[in-house]
């Protein structure tokens with residue numbers, strides 16, 4: 001899956017999956033975003049989840065999270081809003097490479 005390795009994906013996923021149960025809830029996504037200084041509305045949050053949640057169970061598992069990554073990479077030219085919302089991926093990568101190794 002491109003530059004984004006599975007190990008890296010798993011690491012980022014775990015940052016979002018705060019209770020470690022293997023799926024990201026809307027609340028966990030919201031918490032993670034807020035921790036990164038990104039405050040989005042409930043409506044936007046629902047839209048993001050809906051977009052990511054391929055199998056419709058209301059949670060984001062690691063497969064769906066991987067799809068999100070690819071989606072962002074492929075659509076970054078015509079999905080400016082989504083890119084803005086997901087600029088935090090850059091921050092995560094920067095943070096994790098500087099903090100505890």
Ligand SMILES: [Ca+2]
Nearest residue numbers: 017019021023
């Ligand atoms: Ca979780």
Ligand SMILES: [Ca+2]
Nearest residue numbers: 053055057059
């Ligand atoms: Ca799902």
